[in-house]
Every structure is written in C-alpha cells, then in structure tokens.
Amino acid sequence: MAAQTAxxxxxLNDIAEALGLSKATVSWVLSGKGDSRRxxxxxxxxxxxxxAKHNYQPNMLARSLSIGRSKTIGLLISSLSDPFYSSIAKxxxxxxxxxxxxxxxxxxxxxxxxxxxxxxxxxxxKVDGIIVTPTEGADWVDSFTNAGGRLVFADRAxxxxxxxxxxxxNEQSSYRLVSNLIEKGCRKIAMFTTAHNLVxxxxxxxxxxRALEDAGIPxxxxxIRDVTSVYNQKMxxxxxxxxxxxxxxxxxxxxxxxxxxxxxxxxxxNRGIMPQGGAGWACFHSLPGFEILLPNMSIARMSIEQxxxxxxxxxxxxxxxxxxxxxxxxxxxxxxxxx
Amino acid sequence: MAAQTAxxxxxLNDIAEALGLSKATVSWVLSGKGDSRRxxxxxxxxxxxxxAKHNYQPNMLARSLSIGRSKTIGLLISSLSDPFYSSIAKxxxxxxxxxxxxxxxxxxxxxxxxxxxxxxxxxxxKVDGIIVTPTEGADWVDSFTNAGGRLVFADRAxxxxxxxxxxxxNEQSSYRLVSNLIEKGCRKIAMFTTAHNLVxxxxxxxxxxRALEDAGIPxxxxxIRDVTSVYNQKMxxxxxxxxxxxxxxxxxxxxxxxxxxxxxxxxxxNRGIMPQGGAGWACFHSLPGFEILLPNMSIARMSIEQxxxxxxxxxxxxxxxxxxxxxxxxxxxxxxxxx
DNA sequence: CTGAAAGCGCTTACAG
DNA sequence: CTGAAAGCGCTTACAG
Numbered sequence: 001m002a003a004q005t006a007x008x009x010x011x012l013n014d015i016a017e018a019l020g021l022s023k024a025t026v027s028w029v030l031s032g033k034g035d036s037r038r039x040x041x042x043x044x045x046x047x048x049x050x051x052a053k054h055n056y057q058p059n060m061l062a063r064s065l066s067i068g069r070s071k072t073i074g075l076l077i078s079s080l081s082d083p084f085y086s087s088i089a090k091x092x093x094x095x096x097x098x099x100x101x102x103x104x105x106x107x108x109x110x111x112x113x114x115x116x117x118x119x120x121x122x123x124x125x126k127v128d129g130i131i132v133t134p135t136e137g138a139d140w141v142d143s144f145t146n147a148g149g150r151l152v153f154a155d156r157a158x159x160x161x162x163x164x165x166x167x168x169x170n171e172q173s174s175y176r177l178v179s180n181l182i183e184k185g186c187r188k189i190a191m192f193t194t195a196h197n198l199v200x201x202x203x204x205x206x207x208x209x210r211a212l213e214d215a216g217i218p219x220x221x222x223x224i225r226d227v228t229s230v231y232n233q234k235m236x237x238x239x240x241x242x243x244x245x246x247x248x249x250x251x252x253x254x255x256x257x258x259x260x261x262x263x264x265x266x267x268x269x270n271r272g273i274m275p276q277g278g279a280g281w282a283c284f285h286s287l288p289g290f291e292i293l294l295p296n297m298s299i300a301r302m303s304i305e306q307x308x309x310x311x312x313x314x315x316x317x318x319x320x321x322x323x324x325x326x327x328x329x330x331x332x333x334x335x336x337x338x339x
Numbered sequence: 340m341a342a343q344t345a346x347x348x349x350x351l352n353d354i355a356e357a358l359g360l361s362k363a364t365v366s367w368v369l370s371g372k373g374d375s376r377r378x379x380x381x382x383x384x385x386x387x388x389x390x391a392k393h394n395y396q397p398n399m400l401a402r403s404l405s406i407g408r409s410k411t412i413g414l415l416i417s418s419l420s421d422p423f424y425s426s427i428a429k430x431x432x433x434x435x436x437x438x439x440x441x442x443x444x445x446x447x448x449x450x451x452x453x454x455x456x457x458x459x460x461x462x463x464x465k466v467d468g469i470i471v472t473p474t475e476g477a478d479w480v481d482s483f484t485n486a487g488g489r490l491v492f493a494d495r496a497x498x499x500x501x502x503x504x505x506x507x508x509n510e511q512s513s514y515r516l517v518s519n520l521i522e523k524g525c526r527k528i529a530m531f532t533t534a535h536n537l538v539x540x541x542x543x544x545x546x547x548x549r550a551l552e553d554a555g556i557p558x559x560x561x562x563i564r565d566v567t568s569v570y571n572q573k574m575x576x577x578x579x580x581x582x583x584x585x586x587x588x589x590x591x592x593x594x595x596x597x598x599x600x601x602x603x604x605x606x607x608x609n610r611g612i613m614p615q616g617g618a619g620w621a622c623f624h625s626l627p628g629f630e631i632l633l634p635n636m637s638i639a640r641m642s643i644e645q646x647x648x649x650x651x652x653x654x655x656x657x658x659x660x661x662x663x664x665x666x667x668x669x670x671x672x673x674x675x676x677x678x
Numbered sequence: 679c680t681g682a683a684a685g686c687g688c689t690t691a692c693a694g
Numbered sequence: 695c696t697g698a699a700a701g702c703g704c705t706t707a708c709a710g
Contacts, residue, residue, distance in 0.1 A: 009486055009487075011702090011703055011704085012703065012704065012705095013703070013704090021680080021681085022680070022681045022682075023681090023703085023704080023705090024680075024681060024682080024683095024705080024706080025679090025680060025681075027704070027705060027706085028680095028705095028706095031705085037679085037680090038679055038680095039679065039680075040679065040680090043679085043680085055482070055486075057459070057462055057463050057486075058463060058703085058704075059404070059463070059465060059702085059703050059704065060463045060464045060465065060704090061400055061403050061404045061409065061464070061465045061702085061703080061704085062404055062686090062702070062703035062704035062705090063703080063704050063705075064400050064686090064704090065398070065400045065401055065404055065686050065687065065688085065702090065703085065704070065705095066685080066686050066703080066704045066705045066706085067686085067704085067705065067706095068686070070400065072443075072464075079429070080425050080426075080428050080429035080432060081422075081425065081426060081429050083420075083422060083425070086419050086420065086422070086425035086428070087419075087420060089419050089425070089428075089444070090418070090419035090420050090446065093419060093444055093445060093446055094446065097445065097457075102443050102445070102460060102464060103443065103444060103445075104411075104441050104442065104443050104444075105428070105432055105442060105443075105444045106432060106436065106441070106442075107429065107432055107433065118436075120396070121441060122441075123396055124396050124397060124398070124399045125399045125400070125411075125441060126398060126399065126400045143394070147348060147394075147396075148348075233631070259627075262627070262628045262631055262632070263631060265631075266631045266632065287627070287628070288598075288601070288626070289601040289626070289628065292572070292601055292602060292604075292605045293601070293605065350686090350687055350688085351687065351688065351689095352687070352688090360696080360697085361696065361697045361698070362687085362688080362689090362697090362698095363689080363690080363696075363697060363698080363699095364695090364696060364697075366688070366689060366690085367689095367690095367696095370689085376695085376696090377695055377696095378695065378696075379695060379696090382695085382696085397687085397688075398686085398687050398688065399688090400686085400687080400688085401686070401687035401688035401689090401702090402687080402688050402689075403688090403702090404686090404687085404688070404701095404702050404703065404704085405687080405688045405689045405690085405701080405702050406688085406689065406690095406702085407702070
C-alpha cells in the first residue's frame with residue numbers, strides 16, 4: 001500500500017555502520033556469542049533492537065561460505081510419485097528440519113546416469129551430506145566419498161559396499177508373514193512378485209522360502225510368479241490364470257509388494273473367487289484402502305518414516321562428529337499386522 | 340583403497356596458481372566466456388584440461404553470493420504424505436531441474452505459523468523464489484514480497500490477493516461431472532464433501548449447484564453432506580446412513596474428493612448396495628485402483644503435474660525477467676473421464 | 679570491551 | 695590477450 005520502495009535486506013555491514021560499530025561486534029551479538037565475548041549489555045541491546053526493527057535476515061550463503069558448512073542436506077530418491085519414496089522424503093524433510101537443516105531434493109527416476117549427475121549438483125551446492133536410495137550399479141560413490149562427501153543409503157544397501165545404510169528387514173518380515181499363513185493352515189502358498197532381481201525382492205523371496213522350509217513344506221516353483229510389468233493388468237491376469245490352472249487348489253497368497261494386490265483382487269472377484277477380505281493373503285507393505293477392502297490380510301507395514309528419520313540421524317551424526325560410520329547398517333523392523 | 344588423503348576440492352585460485360594465471364582468466368574460461376573475452380585458445384585449453392583432470396567443482400555458494408542469484412527455488416507444500424502434494428513436488432522438481440534450478444523443499448503441515456517460519460528460512464537461504472500451496476490466512480506474504488521475494492501460489496489462490504497463482508478449474512470441472520450424471524438420468528445426486536470451507540471445496544460445491552440449477556433440478560440440502568474427519572470410518576458411515584434414511588431413492592453420487600470414495604464403496608457393499616463399478620458416481624480426482632474397482636465412475640483428473648510445472652515456469656519467468664506477474668492466474672483444466 | 683583485517687571462493691568492471 | 699583489485703556478506707583468529 002505505502003509507496004515504499006522494496007527495501008532490499010540489510011546486511012551486517014549496514015547495521016554496523018548505522019550503529020557506529022564494527023561488523024565483528026554485530027556478528028558476535030547476533031550469533032548469540034555476545035556474552036561470551038563480553039560485549040556490553042547496552043551495545044547488545046542496541047544491536048538486537050536495530051536488527052529486529054529492520055527485520056535483519058542473515059545471508060546464509062555468506063555464512064555457509066565462511067564457515068564451510070551449509071546446514072543443508074541433499075535427498076536423492078528414485079521417484080516422488082511413488083508413495084513409498086515420498087514417505088521417505090516426508091520423514092527426511094521433517095527430521096532434518098528438527099535439527100535445523102534444510103533439504104534439497106531431486107529424483108533419479110532410477111536412472112544411474114541421472115543419479116550421478118544429481119549427486120554432483122549437490123556437491124557443487126555444498127550440501128553437508130546426502131541421503132540416497134541408490135540405483136543399481138551406482139558408480140559415483142567412491143569419487144564422492146573420496147572427495148570428502150558424506151553419504152547414507154536409505155531403503156537399499158549396495159551389496160559389497162560399506163556405506164552406512166538404513167534398510168528394512170525384508171527377509172525376516174517376509175518370513176513372519178509366510179509363517180503366519182502356514183500357522184493358519186495354508187500349505188500351497190503362492191508368491192507373487194515383480195522385479196525379482198532387486199536386492200529387496202530377493203530378500204523377500206528368501207524369507208518366503210525359509211518359512212516354507214522351516215515348516216517342512218517343499219518349495220513348489222510353479223507357485224512363484226514374477227510379473228514384469230505391474231501396471232499391465234493383462235500380464236497380471238495371465239500370470240494368475242496360469243497359476244490357477246497349474247495349482248487350482250492353492251490356499252494362500254504372499255505378495256512381495258502392495259501394488260500387486262489390487263489387480264489380483266479384481267481379477268479373482270471377476271473369476272468368482274471371493275477374496276474373503278484377504279483371509280489367507282499376506283502382503284508386503286500397504287496401500288490406503290487395504291484395511292477397508294481386505295481387513296483379513298496380513299501385512300508387513302514398513303516403517304518408512306523410520307527409515308527416513310534414522311537416515312537423517314545417521315547422516316547428521318556423521319556430519320557433526322566428523323565420523324563416517326563405514327560398515328554401519330541400521331535395520332528397521334516392519335510393523336506386523338498378523339491374523 | 341589407495342592410501343590417499345581425501346583431497347578436498349580445489350578452487351579457482353588453486354588452478355590459477357598452478358597454471359600461473361589470474362583467477363579472473365580461469366573464471367572466464369571455465370564459465371564459457373573465454374572466446375568473448377578473447378582468451379587465447381592455448382590458455383583455454385590448458386585451463387580446461389587442468390580442471391577436468393583434477394575434477395574441479397565450482398563452489399556454487401561462492402558463485403551465488405557473488406552474483407546474487409542462487410539458481411535455487413523453495414517449494415513449500417502442505418504435506419508430502421498426500422499423493423496430491425507429492426505429485427506437485429514431483430512436477431516442480433523435474434521442471435526446475437530442466438531449467439538448471441535445484442529445489443529446497445519443506446512442508447507446512449497446513450500450519451500457518453510453520454509456513455511463515457519456513458518461508459523465512461528460504462529467505463535466509465537466498466532462494467531465487469518460492470512456490471507455495473498456501474494455508475488459510477497466510478500473513479507473511481506482504482512482508483515477503485515487499486522485501487523483494489518472488490512467489491507463486493500453486494493449487495490454491497488466496498482470495499483477494501494478486502500473487503500469481505496456478506490453480507485447477509474446480510468449479511467448471513465439478514459442473515461437468517455433475518452435468519454428466521444428470522445427462523445419464525440421475526436426478527437425486529448426493530454431494531459428499533469434507534472441509535467444505537476451503538476455497539477449492541467451495542468451488543466444487545458451486546459447480547455442483549450450478550449444474551443442478553442449469554438442469555432445472557432444485558438443490559436439496561439434505562443431499563449435501565460434509566464429513567469432518569475423512570479418516571474416521573464411523574463418521575463417514577453415520578453420514579451415509581443418515582443420507583440413505585432421508586433420501587432412500589438417491590440415484591447419484593458426487594464426491595468432491597477421492598478420499599471419500601473408498602469408505603463409501605465399502606459401506607455400500609456391506610449394506611448390500613452394489614456400487615456397480617461406480618455407475619452414477621462421479622469423483623474429483625482419483626486414486627490408484629479406482630480404474631480397477633470403479634471402472635464406471637466419472638472422474639475429473641486434476642493435471643497436478645501441470646500445476647507444478649506451470650508454477651515453475653511462471654516463477655522462473657519472473658525471476659529471469661525481473662517481472663512479478665501480479666494478478667496473473669493460470670487455470671489448469673481437469674482431464675475428464677466421463678461416461 | 680571492541681575493532682581492524684584476513685579469509686571463504688567466486689565474478690566482473692576497469693586497466694593496460 | 696591477461697591481470698590486479700574490489701566486492702558479495704558473513705566469521706573468527708589476533709590485537710589492544
């Protein structure tokens with residue numbers, strides 16, 4: 001309203017000049033070190049009041065450049081459209097904020113060229129460290145850490161690497177899910193999966209196999225189904241039809257991922273096989289609506305938020321203590337909803 | 340492996356010294372202005388090779404401080420767990436990246452105190468501009484823009500404000516959804532909503548009302564239902580039961596938001612009212628699984644990605660041209676899936 | 679109790 | 695064709 005020219009923010013220097021003090025003095029009091037520097041209360045008061053009155057905003061760029069720390073971390077996740085990754089992002093952002101850090105975010109789209117280039121962007125921008133859900137064959141890691149970069153992996157660890165990681169206990173949780181089905185009397189339990197070559201998927205399959213073996217049930221490979229494209233309903237249906245044809249008396253279902261559940265639900269319903277609220281089903285991870293649609297399904301709910309939060313803790317710990325936590329792996333247990 | 344000390348990144352100065360040149364010269368060639376500055380090809384070659392060999396990474400902090408631009412934008416959304424907002428984030432991040440900008444992200448959790456404080460964090464950090472999905476009564480706007488800050492609103496505009504905004508055409512899309520139901524013969528169309536005081540919800544209700552009026556159907560307020568807590572299944576059910584009791588012959592359903600659909604679906608199914616794949620239903624926005632569960636439901640699919648992308652375009656345009664686009668409102672139309 | 683000065687790593691008029 | 699110098703806005707030994 002008032003015809004005032006947009007006042008560009010004043011600097012430490014402006015305050016110093018206006019008050020007839022040195023930049024140093026102003027800097028000390030504004031950074032809360034006035035008392036320890038034994039600056040007179042009167043001066044401190046003048047400075048603080050002036051700063052408040054004129055709404056002084058320190059320039060973090062300058063500060064960061066000066067102290068060599070930016071209080072910024074980079075987050076590099078595979079995707080932001082997948083609720084799984086956006087949950088990680090949510091947790092990372094909120095945990096970082098608690099500790100006074102701001103997060104820069106980028107998505108690799110599971111492309112390792114992009115990943116490498118985005119990591120280097122973060123580097124340029126002098127983030128204090130990065131958190132990444134690594135793609136297959138990330139080759140930037142060594143050069144990044146050799147240059148002094150701090151890094152923690154979230155969700156996936158890279159086999160053979162000693163970069164600190166926060167992961168979910170895929171094998172054990174799958175084991176418990178499948179064991180639960182067995183306890184309920186299931187004997188012919190199908191395993192429905194996708195992208196079965198990914199580390200996490202392998203671990204889930206291992207849990208499935210171990211549960212069967214521990215129960216003395218032979219593994220029937222006809223029951224293990226990998227669908228290439230989850231979003232191709234036809235593919236899913238063909239796989240299911242084939243499965244039902246070969247093993248018509250299957251009595252249990254273990255989904256290695258939530259995304260396979262709904263297509264199966266619909267196809268079964270259409271075929272007249274009522275899912276009975278998911279009794280005899282078990283699923284890794286959940287989707288909004290499952291508790292309504294499939295109240296009887298057993299679920300291993302990944303505490304994704306914990307993955308994100310712990311990753312931040314681990315990273316900031318390293319940053320602030322100058323450590324690197326090589327070889328550390330934090331394993332987050334799933335929250336089990338068993339029947 | 341090699342017992343090499345972590346080589347901290349070299350600076351412009353290091354290069355200059357190593358090559359016996361001035362920082363200026365090095366800076367010119369590395370920033371691609373070597374030719375226009377008429378620096379000898381030989382020198383340019385030496386500099387570039389040296390930089391490449393030693394993997395020189397410019398310090399963006401220093402660069403930003405020097406030129407007064409950070410090539411960074413701030414994104415402040417309500418939440419990251421809601422797919423709607425994470426889609427905005429996705430679009431913003433990818434569009435910004437295309438133009439060489441990095442995004443800092445924060446979530447307001449719809450708390451306007453937090454919002455104000457996070458905006459000011461972005462300010463400190465000297466982002467070139469911010470994109471925000473504003474909460475009710477955002478009071479930081481004037482002081483932010485008066486200080487020269489650039490800003491565009493996404494998803495919601497603030498009534499009475501002339502801050503550039505990118506919004507979805509809530510009223511018109513709702514109108515079309517409801518008109519579609521009417522064309523199909525529905526006459527007693529319930530409207531199921533939540534948080535009906537939010538700008539966007541009001542607009543959707545307005546579209547509903549206008550569609551009815553244009554068709555000469557009187558608005559029956561008993562058909563308009565607002566549920567306070569969407570995640571309280573009991574509340575939703577009570578509201579539905581009450582509705583069915585008062586208007587047992589209702590023949591259509593307009594959901595102002597996708598989150599209300601699944602609870603209704605389940606409750607209806609339990610009550611023996613078959614949703615018939617959503618025939619006679621219309622919904623604002625979608626959820627994964629709807630196309631499978633409710634293939635006959637009409638849907639207004641917000642092009643959220645477009646909202647994010649256009650917001651970035653608008654912001655960067657302003658940043659690079661020094662304009663402010665006051666009063667501009669970009670309206671994104673929904674993609675309609677009608678039956 | 680406070681200040682003058684150097685430094686963080688860039689950019690960019692200004693000179694020659 | 696290239697360099698010396700000032701500046702961006704901070705912090706922090708060092709002096710007194």
